[in-house]
Amino acid sequence: MIRLIDVHKEFAKGGSALNGISFELRKGEFCFLTGHSGAGKSTIMRLIHMADRPSAGDIRVAGYRAATIEPREISMLRRKIGYVFQDFKLLEDRSAAANIAFALEVTGARPAVIRSKVGRLLAQVGLAAKSESLPAELSGGEQQRVAVARALANDPLVLLADEPTGNLDERATWGIFDLFRDINMAGTAVLFATHNLDLVRRNAGFRVIELDNGSIVFDSAAEPKGKA
Amino acid sequence: MYAMREAIRAFRRAPLLTGLSAGMIALSLFLVGLFGLAAYNVRRVLDRVEARVEIIAFLNDDAVPEMVRQAQEQIEDFDEVREVRYISREAALLKARRELPEFETLFGDLASNPLPASLEVMLRPNQTGPEVVERVADRIRAYPFVEDVRYGSEWLDKVFLLRRVAGTAMLVLGISFAVVASLIIATAIRMAIYARRDEIQIMRLVGATEGFIRGPFILEGLLTGLGGGLAAVIATYLVYSTISQSIFQLEWLPSTWMAAGIASGAAVGILASAIAVRRHLREV
Numbered sequence: 001m002i003r004l005i006d007v008h009k010e011f012a013k014g015g016s017a018l019n020g021i022s023f024e025l026r027k028g029e030f031c032f033l034t035g036h037s038g039a040g041k042s043t044i045m046r047l048i049h050m051a052d053r054p055s056a057g058d059i060r061v062a063g064y065r066a067a068t069i070e071p072r073e074i075s076m077l078r079r080k081i082g083y084v085f086q087d088f089k090l091l092e093d094r095s096a097a098a099n100i101a102f103a104l105e106v107t108g109a110r111p112a113v114i115r116s117k118v119g120r121l122l123a124q125v126g127l128a129a130k131s132e133s134l135p136a137e138l139s140g141g142e143q144q145r146v147a148v149a150r151a152l153a154n155d156p157l158v159l160l161a162d163e164p165t166g167n168l169d170e171r172a173t174w175g176i177f178d179l180f181r182d183i184n185m186a187g188t189a190v191l192f193a194t195h196n197l198d199l200v201r202r203n204a205g206f207r208v209i210e211l212d213n214g215s216i217v218f219d220s221a222a223e224p225k226g227k228a
Numbered sequence: 229m230y231a232m233r234e235a236i237r238a239f240r241r242a243p244l245l246t247g248l249s250a251g252m253i254a255l256s257l258f259l260v261g262l263f264g265l266a267a268y269n270v271r272r273v274l275d276r277v278e279a280r281v282e283i284i285a286f287l288n289d290d291a292v293p294e295m296v297r298q299a300q301e302q303i304e305d306f307d308e309v310r311e312v313r314y315i316s317r318e319a320a321l322l323k324a325r326r327e328l329p330e331f332e333t334l335f336g337d338l339a340s341n342p343l344p345a346s347l348e349v350m351l352r353p354n355q356t357g358p359e360v361v362e363r364v365a366d367r368i369r370a371y372p373f374v375e376d377v378r379y380g381s382e383w384l385d386k387v388f389l390l391r392r393v394a395g396t397a398m399l400v401l402g403i404s405f406a407v408v409a410s411l412i413i414a415t416a417i418r419m420a421i422y423a424r425r426d427e428i429q430i431m432r433l434v435g436a437t438e439g440f441i442r443g444p445f446i447l448e449g450l451l452t453g454l455g456g457g458l459a460a461v462i463a464t465y466l467v468y469s470t471i472s473q474s475i476f477q478l479e480w481l482p483s484t485w486m487a488a489g490i491a492s493g494a495a496v497g498i499l500a501s502a503i504a505v506r507r508h509l510r511e512v
Contacts, residue, residue: 049433051432071438072437075432075435075436075437075438076435077435078433078434078435079434079435083433089426089429089430089433091426091427091430092426102427102430102434103430106230106431106434106435106436106440106441107434107435107436108440150430150434151434153434154434154435
């Protein structure tokens with residue numbers, strides 16, 4: 001479903017962010033993407049989301065190719081990809097329900113669909129009782145749950161989570177991780193970028209790709225390095 | 229629907245800035261409207277003056293009546309000519325006595341009639357330009373019994389020059405203020421884009437199309453331009469009404485001019501916001 005083939009990314013001012021990254025994320029798979037800050041995790045996420053283009057190599061996501069995708073196709077692709085950030089990126093002047101509804105409104109969903117879906121998503125992330133709360137009235141973990149619900153609004157094939165627990169305490173971290181695991185068990189693939197090695201170690205059953213200086217140094221999927 | 233709601237929300241979020249934008253467009257178009265009102269009334273006066281443009285061919289005293297009659301028919305056949313009237317010497321004296329009563333005593337003392345017979349040539353509407361008048365005058369002058377041709381060439385040239393100056397000034401003023409109004413709208417849209425940059429980023433994140441993202445900003449520009457245009461028409465009407473009631477009667481602008489003014493406001497609004505959106509959305 002997501003395939004990176006010998007992907008390179010050069011910085012505009014010189015230097016390289018990624019050096020020949022190749023891997024495949026299959027439908028319904030859960031994969032940790034680990035590595036120190038600056039290892040290239042966020043760059044991979046941005047490239048998969050087609051927010052940036054690779055300097056060399058190719059990326060294939062849900063039938064689209066980075067090399068040939070048209071600008072108007074990018075918005076269609078993004079409806080198939082949920083994206084969750086470390087800093088939540090919620091609209092501060094809108095309630096939890098309105099933040100989730102926003103993702104549906106701007107993709108043209110009908111009001112009746114929006115109402116029923118927002119209620120279901122709030123229940124799924126355990127925030128049915130706080131639907132009208134503003135982000136400032138929610139804890140960090142609760143805000144991240146709203147962000148996850150928003151990422152799920154358009155029924156994505158895959159969730160990209162870029163350090164989603166980076167701003168959370170340990171208890172909230174495990175709560176959010178459990179939520180991602182439940183979402184994955186329901187069939188949505190998850191690419192979970194984190195430098196929290198404790199989280200990775202305690203979930204040894206999941207696939208792990210480790211990055212260092214823009215290269216894959218370990219892939220637990222037991223495939224030879226550099227082969228997708 | 230979404231674009232309209234977001235455009236209205238943008239007005240509510242920054243009423244001062246939006247009001248300032250609409251106010252500046254209104255002021256710009258109001259000044260254009262005032263100038264338009266003046267130019268239109270000047271034009272109407274000039275139209276009336278132009279309608280009275282005529283060529284008078286004074287005839288020799290020994291002109292043969294039959295030749296004059298034939299010339300009158302030929303001149304009437306000119307494409308530019310509406311009517312040709314023969315004014316005999318006697319009729320000319322009567323007309324002079326009627327139109328110049330202050331010289332009645334002088335006319336009464338005359339031993340003989342000093343006024344020549346003439347042909348008064350009236351031109352068709354839209355055939356009163358200086359070049360046309362001069363061309364017709366030259367053709368009439370070619371008749372051997374025509375002693376002199378008068379058509380007030382100097383004042384006719386001035387009338388047309390005044391019209392051209394008024395038209396050009398209105399165009400230059402209109403374009404200048406349209407540019408100023410565009411810059412103001414573009415600034416307002418730019419600020420609106422930055423105020424909504426978080427929303428825009430999230431819209432892109434979840435797969436909104438660029439057209440959908442641009443919609444509210446373009447609509448905001450359109451509404452601002454329309455509002456400014458309407459306000460300008462109302463303000464211009466108030467000035468027209470005040471002057472007409474207290475100083476002298478003016479003619480109100482034709483509905484096509486008002487529609488053009490409002491449409492100009494809308495067009496400036498759309499154009500300015502489209503340019504601003506195209507330029508600044510990339511920076512978000």
